[in-house]
Amino acid sequence: MSDDVERELTARGAVLAPYEGVLLPNDFGDADREWRAAREGAAVFVAGYRQWIAASGDDRVTFLQGMLSNDVKPLAPGHGLYAAQLDQTGKVITDLRLYAEADRLILDVVAWRVAAMRERLEKFLVADDVELTPLDDEAPLLQLEGPMATAVVREALGLDVLPSQPLAHARVAFKGAPVRIVMASEVERGGVLLAGAPATLAALLDACREAGAVPAGMRALDTLRIEAGVAWAGLDMDETTLIMETGREAAVSFRKGCYLGQEVVERVASRGHVNRRLSGLLIEGDALPARRTAVVADGREVGYVTSAARSPLLGRPIALAIIHRKHWDPGERVQVGGVEATVAALPFDRVPSEEDETA
Numbered sequence: 001m002s003d004d005v006e007r008e009l010t011a012r013g014a015v016l017a018p019y020e021g022v023l024l025p026n027d028f029g030d031a032d033r034e035w036r037a038a039r040e041g042a043a044v045f046v047a048g049y050r051q052w053i054a055a056s057g058d059d060r061v062t063f064l065q066g067m068l069s070n071d072v073k074p075l076a077p078g079h080g081l082y083a084a085q086l087d088q089t090g091k092v093i094t095d096l097r098l099y100a101e102a103d104r105l106i107l108d109v110v111a112w113r114v115a116a117m118r119e120r121l122e123k124f125l126v127a128d129d130v131e132l133t134p135l136d137d138e139a140p141l142l143q144l145e146g147p148m149a150t151a152v153v154r155e156a157l158g159l160d161v162l163p164s165q166p167l168a169h170a171r172v173a174f175k176g177a178p179v180r181i182v183m184a185s186e187v188e189r190g191g192v193l194l195a196g197a198p199a200t201l202a203a204l205l206d207a208c209r210e211a212g213a214v215p216a217g218m219r220a221l222d223t224l225r226i227e228a229g230v231a232w233a234g235l236d237m238d239e240t241t242l243i244m245e246t247g248r249e250a251a252v253s254f255r256k257g258c259y260l261g262q263e264v265v266e267r268v269a270s271r272g273h274v275n276r277r278l279s280g281l282l283i284e285g286d287a288l289p290a291r292r293t294a295v296v297a298d299g300r301e302v303g304y305v306t307s308a309a310r311s312p313l314l315g316r317p318i319a320l321a322i323i324h325r326k327h328w329d330p331g332e333r334v335q336v337g338g339v340e341a342t343v344a345a346l347p348f349d350r351v352p353s354e355e356d357e358t359a
Helices: 002-009 031-041 060-068 111-123 151-159 198-210 217-227 264-273 355-358
Strands: 017-021 024-029 043-046 051-056 080-086 092-100 102-110 130-135 138-144 169-172 175-181 191-196 214-216 276-283 294-297 298-309 317-326 333-337 339-344
Touching: 002 043, 002 198, 024 031, 024 214, 024 217, 024 317, 031 214, 031 217, 031 355, 043 198, 043 217, 051 060, 051 111, 051 138, 051 191, 051 294, 051 298, 060 102, 080 111, 102 111, 111 130, 138 151, 138 175, 138 198, 151 175, 151 191, 169 198, 175 198, 191 198, 198 214, 198 276, 217 298, 217 317, 276 298, 276 333, 298 333, 317 339
Parallel strands: 043 214
Antiparallel strands: 017 024, 043 138, 051 102, 051 130, 080 092, 092 102, 138 191, 169 175, 175 191, 276 317, 276 339, 294 298, 294 333, 298 317, 333 339
16 A cells, blocks of 8 residues: 555545554444445445456466366456366365456455465466556555445446346446446445556545445454455465365366366265365353364364454454364353353344344
């Protein structure tokens, strides 16, 4: 984040703090209000937690077809897909979105996994005509979430319609500057990502705010995506987890040809199950467990916490955790850091709140 952007955000009420090494708004003064706006109306988040890398060159499609878990070849300009980059053992380097243009592919990745992704891609670049380039002049700027997100974007940008398909994208003009609209959500609901030159961020934020969106920070977004059961690379999945353990099977094509890590994915699929998976935890008390806190059952470690937040939806602390299959059934009682917890199905939207339970 540049000094100019930092000043612009601070002037608009942002409380800045590092998130996985990236300086971002933690909140705009009221994280619960920001969370509620994303649930009931529209919230707008600064999207600096994501970065874009362009893949250009004549071999870009065939190269990424062999590097990613989903089917890249049929992807037409203006469309996108969700995929994962795996290592040779089927473990997750990162998940990502891929957007197709006529002359390049854009890889959309959480910022803290970009270096790991590029390092492994470049390791396999030998004689391929592929160039990987950071897109500094077209970066993720704002993420809108909530049932009114698309209406806000239409009003803020003066548009009649938006792309209709998930991960479809289009370029429009905003005050004479190019802005790309991507139909993407961090919580698997109706969301819109806006990308462009960083110099347009403040004006875009103001336009979205005037159109009815509430500026929101990472505290609210983290809570929302944990409630939605959405795993983030580097937090809930990494080189120690199989993609099939994370609930992100949408990133995998079982019909495409060979790609890195495919053999392990196919072996797991033929077996019909994994031995552990990402699950939810309802935690008693008020304390949030730290990442990697052990999940214990019958005196034995049966998993570990990956992310945790206090949920306004449920009125209690919740967590995502990798848990062994013998203990992942909803209702199973476990301990987390010496505190009682109950395994819950994901997403947490299906779980009764404390108020519902006592009604």
